[in-house]
Amino acid sequence: MAAVSHQQVRGRPAHPPGITSLAYTPDGKRLITAGSNDVIRVYATGSTGEPRNIDNCPDNNLAVAATNDFFIAGSEDGSVSMYSLETCSFDKLxxxxxxxxxDLAISxxxxxxxxxxxxxxxxIVDTRDMTNVLFLREQPKPVKHVTFHPSGSYIAASCTDGIIYVYSMTKTIPELVKKLDGIIRPxxxxxxxxxxxIWHPDGRALAAPTVTRDVQVLSRNEWEKQRxxxxxxxxxxxxxxxxxxGALLATAGKDRKILLWETKTQKIVARYDxxxxxxxxxxxxExxxxxTTSDGELFIYEDFVAGNNANLLEDALHPAPFIHDPLAETSGNARKGLTNGLKDSDQGYGRRRGSLDSLDDILGPDMDLGGDDFVEDDDGAGYADGRNINGKRTNGHLDDLDILDGKRRATSQSWQPNTHQSFQPGSTPWRGNRRYLCLNLTGFAWTVDQDTHHTVTVEFYDREYHRDFHFTDPYLYDKACLNENGTxxxxxxxNGNSAMIFYRPHETWTARADWRTELPNGEDITAISLSDSYVTVTTTANYVRVFTLFGTPFKVYRQKSxxxxxxxxWRDYILTMGNGPVGADGWTxxxxxxxxIKRDEICQSEDIVALSEGASIKSVFFSDNGDPCIYDSTGVLLVLQHWRTPGQARWVPMLDTKLxxxxxxxxxxxxxxxxxVAQDxxxxxxxxxxxxxxxFPKPLLSEFDFKIPCSTATALEDSEEPLVNEGSKLEETYVRSSLMLSLLEDLVVATNATHSQRADLSRRETEVDKALLQLLNVECRxxxxxxxxxxxxVSLMKDxxxxxxxxAGKIAxxxxxxxxxxxxEELAEKRLMGTEDDGL
Structure with a gap:
């Protein structure tokens, strides 16, 4: 859109030449100006008459800020005076x-x-009690500008040392949370x-002038450069x-120009001289x-935004210009959906009130929004609702912000279930201009947004066996899988092109073996997986598409859920998840x-994923031994036991990270x-x-031993009885060893077991009995x-x-x-004779 120029508006002499400040009251009814004389002027919006003057004020007022009831002015003599707007008179120092x-700012x-x-x-002075004063003291030099976050929870202080100091106001004493260097100049x-x-009205970002005379936007959550x-x-x-x-940005410069920018595109839409x-x-x-100008003139420019651009001011709150908006991008691993036509809060990480990115913080905690049908946003991961099936936010999320300008959409009366959104295991959302596409024990793949294209990098942990590679990505890949064979x-x-998959093997004995396949038009990819045998793709058409490793379509079917x-x-097995019947809580x-796939056999058909109330799936994967595992939002790792036998599978917790x-x-x-999950x-x-x-930078991997939640760690440590403590630990060891033995037994029965696997089976049986012997020793004591x-x-022993x-007899x-x-001894004799019964 080409920028347009406008005719000049005549200025009004407000003050003598010098620094001239101005501020609107939040309701827009009054405009206050202060300058280099001892007069402060109060203009009524829409009035063509003379302003009301407040005389005998301190000379050289350099800053002014206003509420609907009062305003404050700061002068060159160091005084900050408060004035009543009702009487247009001095109130107090x-x-x-x-x-x-x-500079001055009011929360x-x-x-x-x-x-x-x-x-x-x-x-930071309490306007109701001037003796109540807080201080921001982390900056080493004077501060030139201060601005409050729209929620009042943060203050940004632009220091003369060229650093922006951001303080949190949520505690009794302001706390420095970030020093932003390299943005503004000294x-x-x-x-x-x-x-x-300046904070964007949605509260998720701030913008500041740079050394290069640009305006740089930074995200508040990660403090990273955005658009x-x-x-x-x-x-x-x-x-x-x-x-x-927040739909437009106005800037003025020493080049004698005022520029009007569209926030979404960062394009200049108008120029003013x-x-x-x-x-x-x-x-x-309005x-x-x-x-105001340094000549002391005031310009009130009505219809400042002209033509079609004026429609932008009528819209709801626009989002800050992120490279990748965290409200629009997600790994999709949270349960989200609609309840009675209204968006619910992000339950993938537990329900909570909105974060500082939400409307709660923008409007303040005392704002009554009229009931439980108010939309809650979650950052935190947490990310707002209203995404499409690909995990990306639709334009509908902007409607929810109409509340900020007094509007409210009519809520739908039709009931809709809450569905689990699709996600790609091992991937992360955009953070700034980069994200991880895949993270596992083989290596990791990440992508960087270069505006016109992406660049993809794949690195391996074992660089003696595999070579890292890097390539320019014009297709904008958003999902990836990595294993020992390929990526x-x-x-x-x-842009009119269909969704596509691309497989690149690490090593081949032919000249070129990588391949691409396009999906039918209108079909998007919800998740992909890669095993030693097959490529699996699930789509928005609810199809499961299976390919061989060389691109041959092997199977296509529609998923029931x-x-x-x-x-x-894993190998010849694929696990697919989908939404099923609606439960009593409104969630599917x-x-x-x-x-x-190879034998065309169903091991488990449309079985339930066992989740606690309010929990969601964060990842699903097979262990190194081929057992399906899930990790949920409550921090619990579960493994699927007996999954090869139809109707016998059950989810067993192997570790509760909260404990x-x-x-x-x-x-x-x-x-x-x-x-x-590997190597136990x-x-x-x-x-x-x-x-x-x-x-980034590349995170380090950590590992934890399994510990089935039989009793809490706190209970064990606080126990006054050493035998109870020791016995509880041994009981957990027995339950865990029995589970690992069961998983290995199923593997050995279902496959052509190797000698090492059979030896491992014998070892695990011994571990179970060893744990029981140690537990017997505790009981005898x-x-x-x-x-x-x-x-x-003793009766539980495999033996x-x-x-x-x-x-065991010797211990007794x-x-x-x-x-x-x-x-x-009687029990041993019965076992020898094969007459042992189920009881004692």
Whole structure:
């Protein structure tokens, strides 16, 4: 869209030449100006009459900020005065500094006033009680600009050292949460060039002028560079402001230009010729922009946004210009959907009130939104609802923000179930301009958005066996799988092209063996998986498409449970998940099917994925021994036992990460990103600081031993009885060893077992009996009254040759348990004769 120029609007003499400040009241009814004389002017919006003057104010007022009831002005003599808008008169002296005041900001609720001066500290003064003062003291030099987050939870302070200091206001004492270096340039407090960091109205980002005379946007969650408004000004930027709904950005510069930018495209849509602009503000709901100049003139520009661009001001709140919007991108691993036509909160990581990205924080905690049908956003991972089946947010999410300008959409009366959204195991959402496509024990693949194309990198842990590779990606791949044989990619349909899969083997004995296959038009890919034998693709048409490793279509069928959610594979087996019947809570039941593709056999058909209430799947994968595993949002790792026998499968918890000893007593605050189950360990990435996904640089892998949740770690440590503590640990060892033995027995029976597998089977049987012997030893030490349980423990032994039961008798004899020893000998005799019954 080409930028247009406009006719000049005549200025109004407001103050003598010098720095002139202005501020609208939040309701837009009044405009206050202050300048280099001792008069402050109050203009009524829409009135052509003279403004009301407040005389005998301190000279040289350099900053002004307003609420609907009062405004404050800061002068060169260091005083900050409060004035009543009802009487247009002086109310009280709010605070005083020994040096000139440079900038003022008032929190959205009007309680706090931030005062920046030529002193190094910033004062945060309670407007109701001037004796209640907080301080921002982390910056080493004076602060030139201060701005409040739309929720009042943060303050951004632009320091003259060229760093933006971001403080959290959620605690009793302001806490520095981030120092943003390399964005603004060092500027003295008295120069006209601006270094102000302004918050986008949606609260998720701030923008600031850069050394290159651009405006750089930074995300609040990750503090990373996002889109930039560049190539506009030929001189230093002196003022900038978002439109009330964030759809437009206005900037003024020393090149005698005011530029109007569209936020979504970062394109200039209009140019205005005005020189020496020092301050610029938007009206809260009218198409009016007012600005002042160093000549002391005030310009009230009605119909500032002309033509079709004016429609942008009528829209709901626009999102900040992210490279990849975290509200639009997700790994899809959370349960999301609609309840009675209304979007529910993100339950993939537990229900909670909106984060600082949500409307709760934008409007403030006291805003009554009219009931439980208010939309909640979740960042945190957490990401807002309203995505399509590919995990990407539709345009409908903008409608929910109409609440901010007093509008409210009519809610649908038709009931709709809550469905599990599709996701790709091992992938992460966009964070800045990069994301992981795949993370496992073989290696990892990630992509970087270069605007016109992506660049994909694949790295391996074993670089002696595999070589890393890197390529330019014009297809914009968004999913990947990686194993010892090759790498599989897929991309969504775009620019009239169909969705496509691409397989690249690591090594071949022919010249070229990689291949691409396009899916039918209108069909998008929801998940992909790669095994040693097959490529599996699930789609939005609820098809499961299976290919050989050389691209031959092997099988196509429609999944019974729909919409599809995800898939995983191992050797000849594939596991698919989809949405099933609706449960009592309004959520669809998550169902899975496991099939042997080669033998065309169904192992488990549309069985239920066992999840606790409110939990969701974070990842699904096969272990190195080929057992299906899931990791849910509550931090529990589960394995599917007896899955090869139809109707016998059950999900067994192998580890509850919330019960890890490292977390006992709140010593650490961390979560875990699942990677794999291998070598009898859970391999994961430790996430700290509230992160929900791993990020760059390449994260380190950690591993944890399995520990079936039989009793909590806290109970074990606090136990006053050593025998109870030791016995509980041994009981967990027995249950875990029995589970691992069962999984191996199923594998040996179902496959052509190797010698090492059979030897491992014998070893695991011994481990089970060993745990029981140790548990028997604890019981015998506990006293004669534990004899019944001791005999029960002996009866649980596998003991094929009687050796373990013989050792059990020796343990009883050592502790003088004569009766128990006789019972054990009777049990051994019955086993030898094959007459042992189920009871004791």
């Amino acid at each position: 709010l605070t005083r500094c020994p040096v000139p005041i440079r 959205p609720d009007g309680q706090w006033a931030a005062v920046a001066s030529d002193d190094t500290e910033v004062k 500027l003295e407090t008295d120069v006209e060039a601006s270094a102000c960091a 930039a408004f560049s190539g506009g000004h030929m001189g230093d930027i002196t003022a900038l402001a978002w439109s009330p709904n 005005y020189a020496d602009v020092t301050k610029l503000v938007w009206h809260s709901h 198409n009016i922009v007012s600005f 599989l990619f897929s991309c969504p349909p775009a 729909s919409p599809t959610v995800t898939c995983a594979s 039941t998550l169902l899975y099917t496991i099939e042997n 890890l000893e490292r977390l006992v007593g709140g010593r650490k605050e961390e979560t875990y990103w699942p990677v794999a 360990k859970f391999h994961c990435i430790i996430l700290k600081g509230g992160d929900q996904y791993p990020y 506990g006293g004669e009254d534990r004899g019944m349980k001791a005999l029960e423990i 094929r040759n009687g050796k373990m039961i013989e050792l 004899d050592r502790f003088g348990r004569t009766v128990l020893k006789e019972k054990i």
